[in-house]
Each structure stands twice: as structure tokens, then as C-alpha cells.
Amino acid sequence: MSEQELAEFYWTEIAPDLRRQLEHDPDVVPTYQQLTELGYSGITYALREHHDRTLNEFCTEVLHLESDTDPTDTWGGAADATVDAAESYLQSLRTRGRMADSTVETRRHRLKKYVRVYQRLHGREDLLEAVAAPSERVAEIERALAVLDVFDADLGTDRSKLEYLRVAQDWYNFLMRRGRAQYNPLEGATEEFGWEREEPDNAALTAEQVHAIYQVADTAEERLITIALAGWGLRPSEVAELHTSQINLEANDPHLNFDDSRKNGPGTVALLVGVEALASRIDELTQREGWDGYLFPSNRSASGHIHVDTVRRRFKRLAADANVSVHGQLPKAKMGRRFWYASYQSAVSELLGQLEDIADEQGSASAAVVRENYLSESHRRQHRRQAMRESLASVFDVANGGLE
Helix, strand or coil, rough: CHHHHHHHHHHHHHHHHHHHCCCCCCCCCCCCHHHHHHHHHHHHHHHHHHCCCHHHHHHHHHHHCCCCCCCCCCCCCCCCHHHHHHHHHHHHHHCCCCCCCCHHHHHHEEEEHHHHHHHHCCCCCCCCCHHCCCCHHHHHHHHHHHHHHHHHHHCCCCHHHHHHHHHHHHHHHHHHHHCCCCCCCCCHHHHCCCCCCCCCCCCCHHHHHHHHHHHCCCCHHHHHHHHHHHHCCCHHHHHCCEEEEHHHHCCCCEEEEEECCCCCEEEEEEEECCHHHHHHHHHCCCCCCCCEEEECCCCCCCEEEHHHHHHHHHHHHHHHHHHHHHHCCCCCCCCHHHHHHHHHHHHHHHHHHHHHHHHHCCCCHHHHHHHHHCHHHHHHHHHHHHHHHHHCCCCCCCCHHHHC
């Protein structure tokens, strides 16, 4: 797997197990022993041999997880009353809330960071004084939001930002229940930021559902949105922003290029389906006067392309037309990406099954041994892509989509 694929594997497979089986917060770096206990020790080998990274480097630099061994993890000189109020909140979580010690420690780490950043920005050691005075409410709300602005810039994922916000909000609510605060300066703060939580264990669309959605797409634009989400595995925001500068349609390796602004780092996305549909879309758009290269242009948007919410709405409308639902609700656009990863894992498993036969004939210990020792990286990539291409071919009907 590439680093991006390993990152997705962490959030879809490892993170739910860490939370459910070990009560470990997946936003905090897990130990090797924890991964071994869950049966995921192989990820350290993959990181070391194929990406020249340690587990900790991968967790902090690619996944942007938090380390619970940070030597700067202190209250930063906060007033005694503020520290006492914070510790009372944490103790209540442990006793009355019956939270595991590891969960409480994670909350302590996040609350400490909030307190430190607040002090650094505003030069105030006492965080209780302002929330106890209704006259300070307007100014204190702005001070609290300024802390979130720092988190927005410094933290790597929306998931982490939302977790820090939740802890700070919960602490202020605790202070209100204890009569030590008149208001919560972070009430409604989620409305101020475009942070989204991608739950790792949500259901993915099935091949039949994606096929049904693709079948009802009437226009080339709608078909390409469906292909980009479920056939290329792009995020909805990446679909909205697609530009011809990212496209390479070389016959042997058609792909999309992403710069280092992409979540989980730079990378390329192989176009295993949809090349002809993509080329046709470009030909169509070149006929428009003043076209600036976006595959989904918008004259009403300052950015020049459609908004991510437009992608989401169109996908939901297609799902409604196709009578497709997940757990009784219309599927979200990001479920197309989850379908891609589920299909990829299935294709790789099928490939390993084929290698098992070769391993038996050669007397090798396992299919993994054959794959690692007897197939070059280029051959492994070729076989993976071919398996994935065949898996996607039945989903995106050649006759209706203009696919290769």
C-alpha cells in the first residue's frame, strides 16, 4: 500500500478496533504492543521496508495523531483556580462518568493545550474570571474562538480539531453546572468552522448501489462526478476542484496529480476507469468561451468551480433517483470513496488468493512471501491495478459510460 492507502486503512480498520477493543483514542499514537494485540503488527514492517518510516513518524507526520509523551504538556502557568477547576472536571469524568484512565488522560492533554494557547494569545492566567462575568461575554467569545483559529491552523485533521473543541466545550459546561460560569463561550462554535468528522466505521456503498446510481446519471457531468467519487476514490472537495492541470492521460499510466495541499500528503491517483469519459468532458468544455480548466466550472463562484456542497447535493439527488439508501437514508458523497477502498481491499484479497496457488506449487510459506520476494514492485502494482480495473468494470457500464 502507498502511504495514503495505509492512512485510509488505519482509519477504516485499525482505528475502530483501537476504540472498541482497547478503549484507546485513535487520535493518539498507538503503541506497537497495542497494534500487535489487535493483529496489525505488519504495518510497522510495511512502513519500514517500503516507506522508510517508523510507526511514530507515520502516526505524527502522515496521520497527524497526537503524542501522549509531549514534554511540553503542562498547564502553562495557569492560575491555581483554573487548574483546580480543570482537575475537578477530569476527576468527575473518571468517577461519575466512569471513563477509562486512558480516555481521561487524553482529555487532560487536550484541555492543557487549550489553556496554554489561551494564555499565550491573551496573556490571561485565569480562565474563570471572564466566564463568571456576563459583561465579558462578547469579548470572551472572541477570545475563545481565537484559540480555535490556532487549532485550525496547527492541527492536521478536522477530527482532531473537533475533539479539542468538544473537550473545551464540555469543560465550560461543567463550570456552568457547578455555578462557576455564567455562559459557555464556545457554544455553537461548530457553526463557525467548516470542520467535518469522517467516521471510520460508516458503511460503504455496494457495487450494485454504485452501478444503480451511475445508471440514472443523465449527463456527462453527472456521470463524471459518480466516476470521480466511486471509480477514482476522490474526496467530494477534490471532485469539485478538479482542474486540467492535474490530469495526465498518458496511454500507459493515466493519472491525476495532487500537490502537497492534499490531506495525507501529495500523491497521484491512477485512472483505472473513466479515461474516455474524462477526455470527452474536456473536449466538451474546450468549446466554451472563457473556460479556465476546471472540470466542473461555475460562473457564479469566485473560485471558478462548483462548491463541494454542490457535489454532495448532486450525488444525493442521483441516489434518490436510483432509489439507493444506506441504513434508511440517502448516502453521502464520501461513501463513494469508501466504496473504492472496499473494492480495492477485495481486489487485493482476490489477488492474494491467486498467489496462494503459486505458493503451494513452489513450496513457499505463503502468498505474501511470493508477492514480496518474487514479484517486483512494478509487477505488484500492475497486478493490483488489473484486479481493481476488473472489479470496477462491472460497476461502470461500458456501454453507457464511454469507459475504456
